[in-house]
Amino acid sequence: MDNGIRIRQGGTADVPAMLAIFDSAVVWLNERGITAQWGTEPFSSRPKTVETIEQLAAEGDPWIAELDGVPVGTLTLTPHPGGYVAAADEPERYVRFLATDGRFHGHGVGAALLAHAAEVTRQAGVSLLRVDCFAGSEGRLVEYYERQGFTRTEAFAVGEWPGQVLERRV
DSSP, X not given: OOOSEEEEEOOGGGHHHHHHHHHHHHHHHHHTTOOTTTOSSOGGGOHHHHHHHHHHHHHSEEEEEEETTXXXXXXXXXXXXXXXXXXXXXXXXXXXXXXXXXXXXXXXXXXXXXXXXXXXXXXXTOOEEEEEEEOOGGGHHHHHHHHTTOEEEEEEEETTEEXXXXXXXO
């Protein structure tokens, strides 16, 4: 399916675009009453979150989805999960901070980024792609990842924040 989405390698110069995508995603979530996933404050106004995104962009493998040259989605691949999830007992690639600009929700941006992540993982000779996500809001995000070919593995919590790890063999 050609939906006009182009995916390119990102880097530290893309941090402002990544933060704008996250900020838009927070607004989109909040407009739907989903405040527990990423809170109510823009990512760009949270110094610790900005630092996390800057570090991931520098150390990870960020990807930017664009429509007509405009950044509309992002994810970063790392060889390990964040500190709140145990690493796998085999080589893996881990999807971190997948987000779509709220204005482009429903255009297949997330699906395109996840398909790209699976292909990059396979090309690297790694067969395990994992992701974690917010498990609240009736599990809608977990179900989204299942529609993208992922299978639930373990549930976890960070304080009151319910999470779910999912995996996909590529």
